[in-house]
Amino acid sequence: MQRDSFGGLRNLLWWAAGVGLAAVVLVAALSSGQDAATILSIFSTRFLGIFIEAAPFLLLGTLASGLIEAFVTADDIARLIPRNKFASPVVGAFLGFLFPVCECGVVPVVRRLFLKGLPMSVGVAFLLSAPVINPIVLVSTYVAFGVGPILIGRFVLTIAVAVIVGWVFAFSARPEHVLRPASLVPVMGGSSDVLKLTSRKSFGTGLREALRTASDEFFDMGRYLVLGTLLAATLQTLVSQDTLLALGRGPVVSVVVMQGLAFLLSVCSTVDSFLALAFVGTFTTGSILSFLVFGPMVDIKSTLMFNGIFKPRIVFYLILLPFLLTLLTGLWINLNLPL
Amino acid sequence: MDIYQNIPGLNLAPQRTSPQMWLKTVLLLGLGVYFIVVIGTGSLTNYINERFAWLSYVAAGIFLLLGAHSLYMVLRPEHAVGKDRSLSWGALSVIAIPLVLGTLVPSRPLGAESVDRISTSAAINAAGSSISQFEIDPLNRNVLDWLRVFNSVPDFAELNGQPADLIGFVYSEPTFPEDQFMIARFTVSCCVADASAIGVPAFYADTPTLTQGQWVRVQGAFQVGQFRGDVLPVLQVASIEVVDQPEHPYLYP
Incomplete structure (x- = not known):
């Protein structure tokens, strides 16, 4: 069966990731002239720092996902989404206000919504925009930057990029080309089964089902978070900030560097504004905005999590399209706006 | 089903x-x-x-x-x-x-051995805090507050003679002169993923007796001087004592 070849490929990827990580850790350990105990201590602190900060968001996301599975029917969502191909991704881009999840939590919710028969274009628009278009990130960005070009630019650009990528998927993607087999069946099989299953149930039963779904999803998504965090912590211990900052004043280079930094650091979207503050003095405005728009959409952590629901080719496009769009807007801002 | x-x-x-x-x-x-x-x-x-x-x-x-x-x-x-x-x-x-x-692995905060790049300046909070660092009694200012003061005074000479009472860890690099070190802290906005090291330069004749990474409480007064080739307020150490690692090892900007 097809599933076996996929399982084999996935195993291979996990092994490659594991071996690659071990190699990076080894190089890091050998190149920094410090003893193993010190390196392990620093690494452990950096790893647990990200994990402890991210875990609650992942849990809230999986809990939201469980509650959606138990209590929200496909009909409820269908009522919110217009049928129009152009309009539906726009609605998807704003769904974050109804399902407030960050980048760690958005993937399980999106997978759950796909199982409910959500159109692909809406799911993708939601996936890319939800980490930013929600109340928490609105507040944290306001606290860091006040009302100004960064706050407004971040929200406008995020919606624009998410809607454009959503449109691309509306025209070209069918579920069987996009999703991994395990995520796929209920979508392909039509939504009738899903609808039957999710007819209203008692609150107690629904709640216990939600808890069960939440813990399953925590284990499903948690391993991507752990692996991504291992990688991010390793890179933080290995790559010197000076190396990156030396690259940083050119209108082109700075944008690419900040996008790379956003990808590598994998900092949660609720707090990346404060990190971006540290670069305001040294980096171009376009690059700061690219960091704040691109980072929540795509980083090491979310890439690994995307890999859990989408086929590899689609994961590639989900990285490439936001990358190019934020790169272009970042460049345009640097070259045309005197900010 | x-x-x-x-x-x-x-x-x-x-x-x-x-x-x-x-x-x-x-x-x-x-x-x-x-x-x-x-x-x-x-x-x-x-x-x-x-x-x-x-x-x-x-x-x-x-x-x-x-x-x-x-x-x-x-x-x-x-x-x-x-x-x-x-x-x-x-x-x-x-x-x-x-x-x-x-x-x-025993839990330990980031210390001197994790410093990658240490800064002697700190951005002034635009919207985050309502209290100006100038309203804080000089003796209650921490490392971060002082760096913000450095950033906002038009002339460092205004700070000459101002007393300070700081807690931080000892940080020095091989290129530092023998009688200089930094009173360093990590600032953490969210979690250690965004930790960055900051420090106040200090002048102390007995610097070689200090151990890298050791937590100290330093009292003294500022005097404009040379540090790493820059003109900066340098804390002239009057007294220094070894202290326990504080309950909050990081400063929160």
Whole structure:
């Protein structure tokens, strides 16, 4: 069966990731002239720092996902989404206000919504925009930057990029080309089964089902978070900030560097504004905005999590399209706006 | 009918409790207890900004809730709701990594050995804080407050003779003159992922007697001087004592 070849490929990827990580850790350990105990201590602190900060968001996301599975029917969502191909991704881009999840939590919710028969274009628009278009990130960005070009630019650009990528998927993607087999069946099989299953149930039963779904999803998504965090912590211990900052004043280079930094650091979207503050003095405005728009959409952590629901080719496009769009807007801002 | 029934990628667990189910329960409860221990022992401040501590309470609560529910289903499988999805040992062991690291490696904040690039300037908070660093009594200003003062005075000479009382760790690089070091801290906005090192330059004739990374309380007064080729206010050390690592090792901008 097809599933076996996929399982084999996935195993291979996990092994490659594991071996690659071990190699990076080894190089890091050998190149920094410090003893193993010190390196392990620093690494452990950096790893647990990200994990402890991210875990609650992942849990809230999986809990939201469980509650959606138990209590929200496909009909409820269908009522919110217009049928129009152009309009539906726009609605998807704003769904974050109804399902407030960050980048760690958005993937399980999106997978759950796909199982409910959500159109692909809406799911993708939601996936890319939800980490930013929600109340928490609105507040944290306001606290860091006040009302100004960064706050407004971040929200406008995020919606624009998410809607454009959503449109691309509306025209070209069918579920069987996009999703991994395990995520796929209920979508392909039509939504009738899903609808039957999710007819209203008692609150107690629904709640216990939600808890069960939440813990399953925590284990499903948690391993991507752990692996991504291992990688991010390793890179933080290995790559010197000076190396990156030396690259940083050119209108082109700075944008690419900040996008790379956003990808590598994998900092949660609720707090990346404060990190971006540290670069305001040294980096171009376009690059700061690219960091704040691109980072929540795509980083090491979310890439690994995307890999859990989408086929590899689609994961590639989900990285490439936001990358190019934020790169272009970042460049345009640097070259045309005197900010 | 179960939606998972026809999905080839998912196996239905046998009705009796599988060992994986037990491990899953142990991991959920273990992570819940780990979060409580981290909060209870105060080592949470080694990892994240205290402002976000409530998130860890949320995490502990949800972990324990999920763990308790999982335990109930393990002990009373006949009451289980829905079908169990069996998880591979691999997936479970990945989730065990934070628990293993958190339990086996002693918790320590980032210190002198993790400094990659140390800064002597700090951005002035635009919207974050309403209190100006100038309103703080000079003797109560911490390393971060002083760097903000450096950034906002038109002329460093205004600070000549101002007294300071600072706690930080000793940081020096091989290129520093023998009689100079830095009183350093890490600032953490969210968690250690965004930690950055900052420091106030200090002049102290007996600098060689200090140990790198050691926590100290330093009292003295500022005098404009040369540091790393820049003109900066340099703290002239009057007294220095070794202290315990503070309860909050990081400063929160």
